[in-house]
Amino acid sequence: MKPAFRVAPYLRRTFETIVFTTTSIGLTQVSSADWRDEVGLTRLLQLGDTELPTSVSDGVTQVEAPEGTVYSPDATLARFTGKTFTYPDGGNGAAGGHATNVATVFYGNPQGVLPGAMAVRSYNVNNWMGNASLHRTGFAAPEVEPSAVQNHSWVALSDGALNATLCEEVNRRLDFAINRDGFSCVVGVNNGTSTTLPFLLCQSYHTISVGLTNGVHSAGFTTLDGNGRIKPDIVTPIDATSFATPMVSGAAGLLHQRLTQAPYSLAGADLPRVTKALLLATATKDLFPSWANTAARPLDIRYGAGQLNIHHAWQALRGGKLAASASTAHPSRGWASESIPALGSRTWFITVPTGAVPTPFSAALTWHRNVTNTSVIGFGSLVYTLPNLNLRLHAASGFTVGAQIAESTSAVDNVELVHQAALPAGTYALVVENTAATATPAALAWHSLPAVTAAATVATAREIDGSPGVVTITRTGDTGLPLVVPITLSGTAVSGSDYSPLPSSVTIPAGSASTTLTIAPVADSLARGSRTLAFAIGADFAFVRDPAQAAVVTLEDKPFDAWRFANFDTGALADPGISSETADPDHDTLPNLIEYA
Template sequence: MITRHSFIPMAVRLAVACLVLALGGQAALADYKSDMGYTALAAELGAAMPTGADVPVSQVEAPLVSGAYCPDDVTDSELIGKNYTWENGYAGVSGHATTVARYYYGSTLSFAPGISTINVYNANSFLTALKAGKLSDPAFETSSVQSDSWIGSYVDPVNPTSAQITKDIQTLRRFDYTIQRDDFVGVVAVNNGSATAIPSLLASSYNSITVGMSNGNHSHGLTSLQQQDGSGRIKPEIVGSTDGILESGNPAPYVSFVVPLVSGAAAELLQVAAGNSSLSLASHSQTVKAILLAGATKTQFPTWSRTPTAPLDTTYGAGQLNVYNNYHILTAGRQQASSSATVGSAGWDFNTTSASQTQTYFFDVPGTTAFKEFSVVLTWNRVLTPDSFFGMTQLNSSLANLDLKLYNASGFALGALVDSSVNTTDNIEHIYGSLLPGRYALEVSSSYAASTDYALAWRNRPTLPGDANLDGEVGPEDFGLLKDNFGVVRTDWAHGDFSGDGEVGPEDFGILKDNFGASLPGLAPFAPLVGGSDAPVGLTVTPEPASLLLLLGLSAPAWWRKRRAPARGAARGQ
C-alpha cells in the first residue's frame, strides 16, 4: 500500500535542510509579498484589498509519525479566532501544518488573512476518502480552495507492481474527478530538490495547479505516469518566491510554504468574483487557473522559454505568481469571442467550444503604445467518467485537444499567424511575447467532438514610450531607428512613430527624449554584468537631448526640416 517513506511530511524531511541553512544561510533581503505583487496591489487598493473573506478553504496535511496533522489554532497569534473543522478528528499540532496555515490564511503573513473557515484533513484519510478502485463516489469537497503541501505514491520504489501503478493513476483520476464535480481550486506541490522526480500524487494531476519555487530547487520537467494519464506534461505550472519565508525563525525555502501562498491568491480572486455578479464565471476553477497562470511573470527568469508544442518552461512553468496582475486581469472583466467587436487587451472568458466551433477574440494594441509583454493562457479540465462495465471502480480519462493561435488581423479578418500554442498532451496552452501596435486575433479551436468548457485569460504590459525595438529600454538603438525613419509617413512604432499618427516627426523625438535612458522596472534583474563588478553600459546615465544630438553630430531643427518637408508634402498630396 502506501510506502512509509512516501508520506514522511516535508517538515520531517526538511529538518536536516533547515539546520544547514541556519548555519550557512543569510537573512533574505527581499520579501515574498513584494516579489509577488501583493505589496503593490495593497498599496493601490488600500481598504479594498481582497482578503479571501467568506471563501471556505481546506488544508490537507501529511500526518507526523505521532499522527498529528493540525495547525496550532490555540497559541499561534496568526491562526487563532478562526473556525476549524478537524475532518479526521483532532490529533495534535503539526509544526508543518502550522507553517502552511500561517502562509495560507495567517493574519499578517498570508495573502488571504480574511479566510476564516478551514477544513483540515489528514492526507492518508483524505486519500482513503477518494475511494480509488471502489464502487462509491469520492467524498465531496465543500471548500472553494484546497491546498495540498504533501507528496505521495502507492508505488513501492523498489518493487513496483502494476496494481500499485494503477492505484496511483486511479487516485489521481479521482482527485481530478472531484475538481470536475465540485469545482474547487486544487493547489498541489511538487517535491523539494531539483533532482527529484515529479510525484504521482498529486503533482501529476490535470485539473489542479501544480506549484514549485522561484529558486528552481524543486522537481520539474515532464510527468511520467502511463496509460491515458499523459506522460510528458510539464510541471510545475507556477512558482512562487520564498524570500523571507521562515519556519521556527529559520529561512524555509520549501515548496510546502509556497503552495498556501498560491492558494491564498486563489481565494482573493474568488472573493472578488463572488462580490460582483458580472464576474461570477470567474469562480470556476478553470478561470482561476487561467488567471493565475496568465498573471505569472517571467522577467525574473532569463532562461524562461516555451515553444508552440511546449506551453510552459520546464523549470518555472508559466512563471512566478503575481497577485497584482491577477487582480487586474479579473477586474478587466469577462470578454467574449465575437466576429464583429473587439475585446480589451486584458481580461478573461469562460466558455464552451467543440470541434465544429472556433472562438475568435479580436483586440487592438493602440498606436500610442506597444506591449513588452503579452501573456495569454488557455486551460480546460480533463473529464473523468465511470467505465461502462466496471462503473466507478474504473474511471476513464478523456482529454479534449484545444489549441490557441495568435494572428494579425485587419478589421475582423484574420491575417498572418503570429504565434501558436498547439501541444497535444496537456490541458494548457500559452502564448507569451511582445506585440507592436495593430489589430490581432486570439483563436481558440478544438479538435475534440464533445463540448468542452474552457477558460482564457490574458494581460499585457506596455513598454516605455520610445522603446522602438521592444527590449524594455529606451536607448541609442531606438534613437537610431527613429533617426533612420525621420520624416517618413505611413510607418509604425518599430520605426519610431511613438505618437501613433502614422509618421515619424518631432513629436516622436520628444517622446523618446523624455524617456531616454529609462528601462522597465523589474526587467530581467539577473542579467549578467560584464566583468562581474562592472556597471551596465549605456543605461545608467540619462543624457540631455542636446548632448544626445551632439553625440551623434546632428542638429535637430536642420535635420528635421531636411527630411520632414517632402514627406509631409507627399502625405498631403501637394
C-alpha cells in the same frame, strides 16, 4: 481524442499503502516580507482596491502529511485569530510545525495571503485519500468539497506498476471532484532537482502544481495518465515547495472569491478553470533568461508558466469577462469562460494601445479532462477522455485575422500558452480551436502591461517670477486602479538649490490616465545660467517604458543673473567688485545693472 484508461476495481481494495513525505526543507519559520513583495502582493495591497478580498466565504482546506501523529496548524496562535478550524477526518487538532508554517503563508494574519476570518478544514492526507474524502479504497464517490481552495504541501514518493495504477486512480478521483465541485486544488512538487515527478498529486490534470523560483525542485514530464505533460505549472520565490504552494493557494482564493461575485458570478468548474488560466497567463517570465516554450510544449521545462504575480493576476481579472466576438475589440488584459464548439473555434480581438512601447504579452488556455465512472457497483473503474484544444495568436487588421505570430498546440496537455516578450502596439486575434467532436468548456486569460511615458508639458521654470515647469506622466490601458511610477532624475540642476526636492515616485490616481509633477524653481542671486532637469520613468514590474525617453525642463536664471553668467568668467562672478549690480568693471561710469538694461 485521448484514449480512455481503466483502473481495475480489485486494485483499490488490495494495494492501499503509499509512502508519503512532506516537501519541507526543515520546519523553520517562514519570512513574512520579501516574498510578498516579489509576487506583487505588497503592491496590490498598496493600491487600496476595495474589491480585493481578505478571505473566501467558502473557506479553505489544508491537507498535510502527518508529523508522527500530528498534522494540523496551531489554532491557538494569534496569527490565526478569526479562523474557525474543523477536522472532518475526526482529528483532534494537535498542532504540527510544518502545518503551522504552511498555514502562516496561506492565511496567517498579517503574514498570509488570506488573513481575514474564514473556515479552515484540516485533514491528515491518509484520511483525506481514504474515507474522509476521496474514498480511494472503496466504491463511494469522493465527498463533496465545500471549500474554495485545497492546499497540499506534501508529495507521495512511490514506485512499481501497481502503486502507479493506484496513484492514477487517486489523481482521477481528485480531478473528478475538482470538476464536479468547482474548487481550486494547489499541490507541490518535490524539493531538489530531480527530473522524476512525484506520483501524487502533481501528475493530475486539474490541479495547479508549484515549484520554486530558484529552480531547486523536481521538474519534468508526467508518466501517469498520459506521458509528456510538463510540471510544475508555476513557481514562487521561497526555499521550499511546502511554503511555495500556499502562496499560490492564497492567490487562487483571492481570485475565486471575486469570481463568485457580481458581475461575474461564476460557479462550478468554471471557477478552477478561470483561476488557473489567470495565474498562468500573468506569471512573470522575464526573471528567467532561459525561459522558453514551443508549439508542442506550452510551459518551460523547469519554471512552468513563470513566477506567480498576484498583482498581474488581479489586474487581468479586473480586465473583465470578455466574450468572443467578430466585431468587438477587447483591451489587452482580460479573460473569458466559454464553450468552444465541436470541431470549431472562437476568436477574441484585442488591442495594444497606439503609442505604447512593446509589451510582454501572454495568454493561457485551460480546460478539463472528462473523468467518468464506469463501475456497475458504486463508484470506480474510472476512465477519462481529454479533448484537444489549440491556442493561436495572430496579427489582425480590423476584424480580419492575419498572419500567425505564435501557437500552442500540445497533443497531451490540458493547458496551452502563448507568449511574446515584446508585442508592439496594434490589433491582434486570439483564436481557440477545438479538434474534438464535442463542445468543450474552457477558460482563456490574457495579459499585457500598460506603457508609461513622461513629457515636459511646461518645459521652462523661471526664477524671475517663480513660474514652475510641469512634467506630465501618462499611462495606457485600464485606469481602474492607481499606478505607482518611480522616476529618475539627471541633468545639471541640483535639488534643493535649483528646484524644490521631488519625490522618488508619483502615483497616477484611479480613474486618471495621467498625473503631473511640478518643478518649482528656487530663486537666488547667483549667476549660474540655465540648468536642465531630465525626468525618466524608472523600471517597474507593473508597466513598460522606453528607458531612453526623458522629459527635460530648463530652469532659467533671473535675466540679470543670466546676463552676468554670459559676460563674466567664474573668477569674476565670485568677486562682487566685478560682477555685482553696482560694480563698474569697465570704468565707464555705468554699473552692471545699467549695462544689462
